[in-house]
Amino acid sequence: MAPALPTIPAPRANTADVPGARNQVHGRDDVLARLLDVCRPSSGVRLAVVTGPAGIGRSAVLARTRELLAHCGVGTVDIRLAREECPAACLTTRLADELGAPATLSSPMSLNRLLTAVTERRGPLAVFLDDAQRIGPRRLPELVRLIEALTCAQVTFVCAVRTPFAASRTALDPLRHAGLVHEERLRPLSAPAVRRIVSDRLQAVPTPELLAAVRNASRGIPAFVHGAVDAHVHGDCVQVVDQHACLGANRSPRLWRAHPLAAGLRELGAPYWLVLKALSLLHPLSGPVPALIAEVVGLSEQRVREVLRALREAGVLRCGKGGTAWTFRVPLLATVLDACLGPFERRRISARAVTALWRGEASCADHNYLPKRLAGAGRLIDPERAASTLIERSAAARPDEGELADSWASAAARLVTDPARHAEVLHRHAVTCGLHLRFDSVAQSARTVLLAYPDQLTDDSLQEALILHVLGLAARDPAALRDLADDPPGPLTGRAAQHVVTRAAAFCLLDQWGRAYDELTRNSQLWTEAGGSTALFGTFLSAVVGAVLGRSVPTGCPGGQVDAVGTTADVLLIVARALDFFAELYEPWRPELPHRDRTRAELTLRAGLFGKWDEALVLARSSIAGAATSGRAGVPVTVPHTMAAIYVARGQLKRARTVIEAARSQHPLLSHVLAAPESELEATLGAHARSRACIERGLAHAAESGALLGTDMLLLRMTIAELHRGNLAAAQRCAARIEQIAQRLGTPGARRYHLLARVLVEHDAAAAAELVELAEELGRPFELACALGTIAASGLGDGKTVLRAYELFGDVDALIMRVRLRRLMRERGISVPGRATTVSENERLLATLVADGLTNAEIATVLGATSKSVEGRLTRLFQRTGLKSRAELATAALGGRFRRAS
The missing domain is CATH 1.25.40 (Serine Threonine Protein Phosphatase 5, Tetratricopeptide repeat)
Incomplete structure (x- = not known):
């Protein structure tokens, strides 16, 4: 006998800890507007029906609609239905009770009189029925007849019906033909709506990679969007870096056993619960999946097929490839169910999947599926064969599969018993984890092999x-x-x-x-x-x-x-x-590694050097997020140095300071180089004493460690500081030290700093020409722009030099440098190109500095203007944008309103 179609309990999103999550509805503004419109007495609509699958947010839409109607002065009544079928007479009794009338109503006529009396006294009324599918297919026509018989035009019934619910299609026909029903089918959320949910949950800007992962896992269904966020947070997959929520490397989303999304599925009971848990591991397979499930759960294959068909009709599963492939409609369900598997269940199901693949009974397109199941099966399969495959696959894992590589190599080590082989596998595990920056595992395996198996190496x-x-x-x-x-x-x-x-x-x-x-x-x-x-x-x-x-x-x-x-x-x-x-x-x-094999830190430096600053920032955040499992060795100092330098050049001074402080707390190697952007930051704010102190601390740290690399950039900053103080002799001494460093290091970078120092201190035209030639040869736009700007400021370049530097700074959106060059152009009578661009840049920089909390006097220092001029600029900006205060301006800036047009 086929099992009855299961009643899938609605997924419950875990939003208890989310600020303002109560009745918060994202991406449903149009739906809410239409529901409010049809609930007006003049609409002629008696019944509004909101439909959609489990977890789509029907209850949230009803709750929000009720709030909005109450705010508009429309009376509302909320009737909650029990799980069993509910006759119309029971509904009328419940409604009378909610309205404070005697609970003796038994006919549509008496209900009609009651509603007429109530609306004459209180005005329009909306009656809300959530989960109206619980009325049941046999009782639904009674409700339709009751609504159809109403003559009171000021009452609207608003129902939520979970689909699939075939009975509603025909039962509502009389109301459809009379034009008395309005239907809203809730669809999966759009990308912007998902972005708002993730942003609200994490209180940070989600990266495109994180958003894609959440949308793919949830299919845009709100309850599962929240569940996907839970899975990424619980799995330690998300790191907030620089106000952005990034996917951390080498982690897989996972949920806890008692997650609310699992509760509804668990209530189904056997056989549905058993079949679903087995399918959570077997769904990637193509082949005799029902037979495999039957074998591991102890049911007949026919019974399993009936359960699978019922779950498909209930909207939980999909079936493809002629019935040989069963998958979840919402991929996150597999993660939910995986968390509910016991250790022996996992081993038994994994072992059966492995033998099916080894025997050729089934196939799988996912090249990671077999090693995952091998790691889960333990010793229930051939350990030597499994260990060999696991070692091979862990060595071939991609850079973003570090957690898998770690678990596979670790599983291989647990399977082998021969001491020599065990030492070899442990050593390979340490190497693999090192390549994926998983240094906890590196230290553990290396220590084990050194102490337990030194003679085997x-x-x-x-x-x-x-x-x-x-x-x-x-x-x-x-x-x-x-x-x-x-x-x-x-x-x-x-x-x-x-x-x-x-x-x-x-x-x-x-x-x-x-x-x-x-x-x-x-x-x-x-x-x-x-x-x-x-x-x-x-x-x-x-x-x-x-x-x-x-x-x-x-x-x-x-x-x-x-x-x-x-x-x-x-x-x-x-x-x-x-x-x-x-x-x-x-x-x-x-x-020279292929692009795909370089680390994010390596790619960050390259992008920063070659003028791809937006890309560099994205890579830098990703690098830091991925290094959350790597410790200090995961992020070289070049990453925060690149970020801070970009932020200072763009006027995002608060973010630059945050990056520098966070990096220092990790004690990276050669951390003295962070003093360069920090010194530039302080000088930009006019804090020249603090700027000089930063350089001195950086040089002292370098001297303590013995490092010479990176001190040339600090000494160049010191040269600029001495020239600002009018101390030419001290500046010349700094330039001489930079020359000595260039001779010792012998790198193009060190040579560049030496030439910059000569231009600044000696105004050497030959050095200027060589500097430009070197910068062009290196192909680094920002360095070339800085060279041209320095040459122009030193009086060695003409108008073309200034304009070329100005254009290059514009390419990377270096707003601070553009402001400085505009001052230089005005001083020398050079026309500033692009008035509209200039106005836009000034507004963006002004908004950015206000958002950083700078006073008018501090902003004036940054812009090289007066406080009165800044006040005037702010007034004009408020007038143009309609913003009323600095707080509103800061909020708009942080929200991206003044972002550079692409």
């Missing part, structure tokens, strides 16, 4: 494991790393030459470049003669230390270079990324 693998362990500690426990760096040779520090290289790596990761240099040079013969990966890592670290200090350091490889292969190449890449500061850092063995 080759010398090369042992050195790799030592380096990986150091990297893991650097990311998560710098204090433990400091202790380790001072430890004598041992299991976690290596023997002799390995100990030297491991300590040097630790010193680098502790930002102690002088100590790393001493360790490598003092013991150069020991590690250079060791050969293998020890000499390779020693040579690499020597190159890095040499680049940071501007010194020559011994190498252990011919020509200072060795071709790394296998896991050695992988570990070298991990270390290179952990020590990756600037594009010009010497990395002789690092290949």
